[in-house]
Amino acid sequence: MSDTATMEQPTQDAGERQPVTKKEITADNPTWCPGCGDFSVLSIYYKLIQKRNIPHESVSTVAGIGCSSRFPYFVQAHGVHYIHGRALSFASGLSISRPDLHVFTFGGDGDAFSIGGNHFVHTARKNVKMTYLVMDNFVYGLTKKQTSPTSPLGFKSKTDNWGAFDQPINPMKLAISAGATFVARASHTNPKHLLEMMDAAMDHDGFSFIECLSECTEFFAGAFDSSNPRKGGEFKLMPEDHDPTDEAAAYALASEDFPGRFGIFYQIQRPTKNALEAGVIDAAQGKFEGKPDSEVLQATFNLMK
Amino acid sequence: MSETTVSEANNGSNSQPSNISEVTIRLAGNSQDGIQSIGGFLARLAGRSERDVMTMMTIPSTISGGASIFQVRLGSGEVISPGDKADVLFAFYQHSYDNHVNNLTKGGVLVYDSDHVEPCEEWLTKYRHIGIAISSLTVEAIGGTARDKGKNIFALGLIAGMFSLDTAKLERLINERFGSKSKSILKTAMDAFQAGCRYQSNDISNLFRLARGGAERSNQVVMSGNEAIGYGLIAAGVRFGAGYPITPWSDIMELLRRELPKYGGSFIQCEDEIASVSMAIGASYGGHVAVTGSSGPGISLKTEAIGWAVMAEIPLVVIDVQRGGPSTGLPTDVEQSDLNIALYGGHGDSPRVVLAASDVEDCFYTAIEAVNIARKYSVPVFVLSDQAIATRIEAFNEPDLKTICKNVELDLSPVPSHKPYDLSSGDGPSQHRAPGTRIEDGRYPVVTGLEHDEWGHPSGDAANHIAMTKKRRNKLKTLADELPAPEVYGADSGDVLLVGWGSTKGPLLEAVEELGNNGDALSALHIKHINPLPNGLDTIFSRFNSVYVIEMNDGGVYGYGQLAGVLRARFADARIKGINKTAARRWKVSEIIERVKARLEEEAATA
Numbered sequence: 001m002s003d004t005a006t007m008e009q010p011t012q013d014a015g016e017r018q019p020v021t022k023k024e025i026t027a028d029n030p031t032w033c034p035g036c037g038d039f040s041v042l043s044i045y046y047k048l049i050q051k052r053n054i055p056h057e058s059v060s061t062v063a064g065i066g067c068s069s070r071f072p073y074f075v076q077a078h079g080v081h082y083i084h085g086r087a088l089s090f091a092s093g094l095s096i097s098r099p100d101l102h103v104f105t106f107g108g109d110g111d112a113f114s115i116g117g118n119h120f121v122h123t124a125r126k127n128v129k130m131t132y133l134v135m136d137n138f139v140y141g142l143t144k145k146q147t148s149p150t151s152p153l154g155f156k157s158k159t160d161n162w163g164a165f166d167q168p169i170n171p172m173k174l175a176i177s178a179g180a181t182f183v184a185r186a187s188h189t190n191p192k193h194l195l196e197m198m199d200a201a202m203d204h205d206g207f208s209f210i211e212c213l214s215e216c217t218e219f220f221a222g223a224f225d226s227s228n229p230r231k232g233g234e235f236k237l238m239p240e241d242h243d244p245t246d247e248a249a250a251y252a253l254a255s256e257d258f259p260g261r262f263g264i265f266y267q268i269q270r271p272t273k274n275a276l277e278a279g280v281i282d283a284a285q286g287k288f289e290g291k292p293d294s295e296v297l298q299a300t301f302n303l304m305k
Numbered sequence: 306m307s308e309t310t311v312s313e314a315n316n317g318s319n320s321q322p323s324n325i326s327e328v329t330i331r332l333a334g335n336s337q338d339g340i341q342s343i344g345g346f347l348a349r350l351a352g353r354s355e356r357d358v359m360t361m362m363t364i365p366s367t368i369s370g371g372a373s374i375f376q377v378r379l380g381s382g383e384v385i386s387p388g389d390k391a392d393v394l395f396a397f398y399q400h401s402y403d404n405h406v407n408n409l410t411k412g413g414v415l416v417y418d419s420d421h422v423e424p425c426e427e428w429l430t431k432y433r434h435i436g437i438a439i440s441s442l443t444v445e446a447i448g449g450t451a452r453d454k455g456k457n458i459f460a461l462g463l464i465a466g467m468f469s470l471d472t473a474k475l476e477r478l479i480n481e482r483f484g485s486k487s488k489s490i491l492k493t494a495m496d497a498f499q500a501g502c503r504y505q506s507n508d509i510s511n512l513f514r515l516a517r518g519g520a521e522r523s524n525q526v527v528m529s530g531n532e533a534i535g536y537g538l539i540a541a542g543v544r545f546g547a548g549y550p551i552t553p554w555s556d557i558m559e560l561l562r563r564e565l566p567k568y569g570g571s572f573i574q575c576e577d578e579i580a581s582v583s584m585a586i587g588a589s590y591g592g593h594v595a596v597t598g599s600s601g602p603g604i605s606l607k608t609e610a611i612g613w614a615v616m617a618e619i620p621l622v623v624i625d626v627q628r629g630g631p632s633t634g635l636p637t638d639v640e641q642s643d644l645n646i647a648l649y650g651g652h653g654d655s656p657r658v659v660l661a662a663s664d665v666e667d668c669f670y671t672a673i674e675a676v677n678i679a680r681k682y683s684v685p686v687f688v689l690s691d692q693a694i695a696t697r698i699e700a701f702n703e704p705d706l707k708t709i710c711k712n713v714e715l716d717l718s719p720v721p722s723h724k725p726y727d728l729s730s731g732d733g734p735s736q737h738r739a740p741g742t743r744i745e746d747g748r749y750p751v752v753t754g755l756e757h758d759e760w761g762h763p764s765g766d767a768a769n770h771i772a773m774t775k776k777r778r779n780k781l782k783t784l785a786d787e788l789p790a791p792e793v794y795g796a797d798s799g800d801v802l803l804v805g806w807g808s809t810k811g812p813l814l815e816a817v818e819e820l821g822n823n824g825d826a827l828s829a830l831h832i833k834h835i836n837p838l839p840n841g842l843d844t845i846f847s848r849f850n851s852v853y854v855i856e857m858n859d860g861g862v863y864g865y866g867q868l869a870g871v872l873r874a875r876f877a878d879a880r881i882k883g884i885n886k887t888a889a890r891r892w893k894v895s896e897i898i899e900r901v902k903a904r905l906e907e908e909a910a911t912a
Contacts, residue, residue, distance in 0.1 A: 024747055028762060057717075057743040062587075072751050073762060078740035080590060081753035082583070083613050089580035093587025093595065094740070096571060097545045101591075101740055119583075122576035277571045284566035294710035296567050297540060301703065303481075304526045305349070 019053050022046050027076040037188035037214030038068050038135050044191050045075065045104075048198045060101045062091040064116060066108035067142045068135035068214065085115030088123040088132065095130045096274055102202070103130040110140050113149040113169045124180035124207055126273040131201045135188075135214035136171065138223050145219040152258065155220070171211040172254035176247060176266050182208035183250065183266040188215065189228045190235055193262060200264060206272050213259075227259030238263035326516045327380030329388035330464065331408060333401030336373035339457040340397075342482075344375045346461055348698040349478050349527045350470060351379060372400060379468070379515070385664070386811035387697065389893040392513075393467070395460055396422055397439065406432070414512060416463070418456075435509060437463070446500030447493045455497040462501015468515045472502055524703040530668040530694035534624055535560035537672025538596055540704070542711035543622065544570030545595040547584035549577055552636045553695045554600040554626045561596070568712070578606035582623070586610060589619050590752060592715045592739030594679050598624030600692075601634055604646055611685050612651035613754040615777060618726065618735070620679035620686075622672075623647075627691040627807075629889045638889035639692040641807055642858040644867035647687040648836050656778050658686040659836040663810035665694060666701035671833070673709065680713070682734040682780050689835075691857075693891045694808045719743035724759040725750035728772055732779035785837035791845065795821065795828035798848035803829045803901065804881075805855045806868050809892050813855055816897040827901070835868065843876050852881045853904065855897060860885040 025046050032038050049059060059077040063069035065084035072079030082090045091105040112120050112134045123132070139157065140146040146159040150171065154163040175183040182204040186194040194212060201208035213224045225231035238261050242249060250266035288296050332340040378388035390410045396402035396417040406428050409415060417424065419436035428434070443456040458479070465472050479498055483491040528536070535557045538546070544565065548558040561572040570593075575581040578599055585597035599607060604625050614621045627643045629635025647659045658678050662671040668690055675686040716739075723744050727735040737752065738744070751761035756773060758764040793802070795817050805813040810831045817829045830845060832838070846852050854869035865873060865883030872881050884900050886892060 027749075055743070056747070056749060057741055060740045072753075076747060077749050078742075079749065079751040079761075081751060081755060082586075083609055083754055086579055086583040086610065089575065089583035090587035090590070092573075092580075093545065093547060093584035093589075094591045095587075096573065096584075097588040097593060097595070098591040098740065118576055119580055122580065273573075277566075277573075281566045281569055281571065285569060288567060292710075293539075293568050293712050294706040297536065297710060298706050300536070300564070301526050301706065304528050304532075305703075 017055065020050055020056065022050060025049055025056065025076045026074070028073050030074050031070060032067060033216075033218045035215075035217035036067070037137065037212075037216070038071075040188040040191050041068075041106075041133065041135055041194065041212055041214060042071065042074055044194045044198060045071075047195055048202070049077075051195075051199070052202065054102055058101055060091075060094060060098075060103050062087050062094065062103065062105045064107045064111040065142075066111050066140075067137075067216075068106055068108040069111060071106040085111050085117075086119060087111065088116060088119045088128075091130050091132075092123055092126070092128045092273075095128050096277055099129070099274055099278070105130055105132045107132075107134055108141070109134060109136045109138065109148045109150045109171075112136075113171060113174065117149070117169075120174070121178040124175055124178040124209065127179070127181050127206045127270055128273045129206060131198070131204075131208045131210070133198070133201075133210045133212055134171065136211050137214050137216035137220060138168075139216050139220040141216045141219050157219075170254060171209075172260075172265050173251060175209050175211075176250055176254065179270075180209050180266070181206040181268050181270050182264070184208075184210045184264045185212075185260070185262050186210055187213040187224060187227055187235065187262060189213075189224065189230070190262070193235075193237075197264070200267075204267065206270065224259065227262070233259065236261050238265070244268075323512065324514045324516065325392070327378060327384065327388075328393065328468065328513060328515060329376060329378045329391045330393045330395065331374060331376045331391035331405060332395040332397075332460065333372065333374045333405045334395075334397035334457075336371050338373070338397060339454075340373060340375045340395075340460075343457050343461045343464070344377050345527075345698055346475060346478055346482070347377050347379060347464070347470075348700055350474055351525075351527075351700050372404065374401075374405065386815050386894060387891070389895050395463075397456070399423065416509075433512075437504070437506070439463075442500060442504070443497055447496050455493055458494050458497040459501040462498040463504055463509070464501075465498075466502050466504060466510050468513055469510065525700040526703045527698060527700045528665065529556070529696055529698050530662070530665045530690055531556040531626065531696070532560060533665050533668035534662070534672045534688065534690060535564065537669040538622065538676060539564060539568060540669075540706060540709050540711070541673040541676035542594070542713045543596050543676055544568060544593050544712075545585065545588035545591075546570075546572040547575050547581040547588075547595070547597055548572070548599065549575055549581050549603060551578075551600050551603045553628060553692045554598050554603065554624065556695065557598055557624060557626070578603040579610060582607040582610040582621075586614050586619055586621055589614075589621050589679075590617075590737070590740070592717075592741075593713070594620045594622060594676055596622040596624060596676075598622075598626065598688075600626045601628045601630055601636065601643075602632065604643060604650070608646065608650040609652075611657065612653060612655045614685045615651075615655040615657050616653075616754045616756075617752040618683045618737070618777065619752065620683050622675045622679050623685055623687045624672075625687055625689050626695045627689060629692075635889045637692065639808070639891055640857050640887070640889055641689075641691060641809070642867065643689060644806075644835065644858070644871075647689055648871065654774060654778070656684075656781050657836065658682070658684055658781065658784065659689065659834075660686065661689040661807040661833055661835055662694060663807060663831060663833065665697060665699035667810075667833075668694060669701075669704065678784065682784055683736060684734070684777075684780065689807055691808050715739060715741075717741045717743075719745055722746040722748060723750060725752055725761045726757060726759045726773065726776070728759055728776060730776075732783045734780045734783070735776075781837045785834075785840055788834050788837070788839040790841050791830055791832065791839050793828050793830050793845060796826055797828065797845070799826055799828055800850050801827045801901070801905070802846065802849040802852045803827060803855055803897070804832065804852055804868070804872070805829065806832045806835060809855055809857065812892045812894045812897055815894045816901070819894060820898060820901075825902075832868070835871065838871075838875060842872070843878075846876060846878060846881070850880065851908070852878070853884045853901060854881060855884050855892065855900075857886050857892065859887050 056077040061072040064087035226233040244267040418439040420440040443459040585595040588595040629640040856866035869883040
């Protein structure tokens, strides 16, 4: 913590190094099905790393379990493939203890809103510094077509042959009400817009959340056609006069019928968990004027004699 | 004085003071009475003088109200267990009197608050009764204001008077405890204490003469087991932790939350147990060994993530302050029934390290050892404590913090290449490179819960799974070779060897000593490293005819407890048998002796 560089300081040798190439950041061949929306998210992630020229070693890619959570294997940087639903908690521990890293967490709708729903809410309210991108395909793909927490009403899956009837979660509304400070929506069919959103998310000092619609061609083909102009749909951006600090307006926009809007619904500045904890450390350490740890502990032990 | 009534017990009690080398005092009241703080003062006094002390506390799971007891054993030699029966009982209420009379030694002294307690005819003849109007005398001493606050400090004064304790030192301690609060609080406490000390009726100061010990011991610290674990973790260089409130683990988390920032660290209170263990693992991955902990159900919830840390070979320290189980169980009572979950919790083959602390001092050193093992072997390490040591206050020799304290700097220097799961390290552990480390050949590691190859990429290959399973297992064998040889207390061969782990150490050794004094030569072995076990246990066992494993858990369907099960599986030795207790109370010395004798008689009869 105190012994690591802060985010603002460039790494020592970044200046001498050549810009990162796509080849350098590409790892294993993705195992996704042909046509999967996750491919375009991955290629935009490569683009983002190139555009921002982030050295590999300072990028941490964390994921849980699901098709999309295979992500870290395909990125040539420090990566973590954690357990189902808990990637945000893992990433929080990493982010708070290592402020010098860029922490990105990737996952799917099951990971984020079902098994990991509680962690999503609490990471948002704590405003832990990281970017969380959820590739939302409205279905459990890795386990072959069960109803997911975002499956629309009437979706016929192997666990709801007659059509899903549990009210789906609205990720934008959930994030806003949980206290997320950056809430945006994108789609794999519009990579340019996705890159803009990821860029803005990276610039945000806090918990930045992007829901990216990412089609599962195998188990829910055509799910997002109504948002895709190439399939006769409409990619509807936020109204030009939308004030992203207006929570009620953001909530109202998030309530529009599917396919809804794309862009930054909500963004405010609130101190991050990282900064608040660092403040506690500064205040506590200030009293000891740089004394070695053994003397600080000795002072406590002296009170226990 | 009219407030006082006395009965002389018929059986031998007289006005001659008893010369004793140690005394066990039990205070019984309600949880809001602050009787625990009396124990704290006496323990700290002992730490500053020639006496040794051990305390035992039971608290009810209700927040306020409800019965609470505190037991203090003061002695001039080494005190290793909190004592079985009390020599003196302080009963503040009728229920305290009714429920605890049976815990007095024959002819013991029963001090009761005559404002609240009506003594029972039957007991008047068995125990020496001293009725003192503790409540009204306290109110009188502190100015007749508040409810019955302060009677704990009045009682402390009474105890100081009874045993001729060093009142000047106690006053200094009261000063330290209350001096930082308001002047009136300090004055109230001092008034109550002095009134208790001055109370002289019925020659209470002539009942006992507590022997003085040897030389003055100046370098002692006094703390509870939970505190010792917290400070041990800090001393070992832990700078990140995460947890969720649960009894009796919460004290450790509160301490770390408060103390870690002084050392540049953080402790995060999470939304649940799973987030806690995950956050700690995330920080460990970041390069600093982190801690999580819990009790009872909280440990069950963490198991999946701990399995991941085993698979991904990430260091982690998990503190388990055991309580009675299963399920919500007995939240404020002691049991040693989490050994199995510590050893085996979770799916798949997931070898991890399990250590158990035996007393308060050992909590400090076990926490340090756990951190060092986690660091060196890149593996989760369980520290098993229990409710009995967690809340117990003991004085122990002050650690040499200058040599013990560590603050390991993060090493982010570039490396030419790196395999996170390098198989060429043989049976030794491989080490991760923290994120932020530049890997010059451009091949970056993934740490993962999927079975993986040496670079961390998924592999379902059979030969690879065999090799990786062996890697995760054999590093613990390497650790076993480094562990200190187990030590036998008493003769190193004989008829019966008693084996214990964790907090049973004190009563176990005392039982061996007491049996020895009565001509029954038994030996004992205390096991601290449970997984891996130290080498050489089999040769020790082979020198005895019977091995009884004393545990605070159930003997199960086949008649042996959780450690006994491990030892039987390890050594395939049918002479290993269980002596178990599930009363949710610690082992008493007398109980161990009775149970062992009964077992020996039973076996002799069937032989």
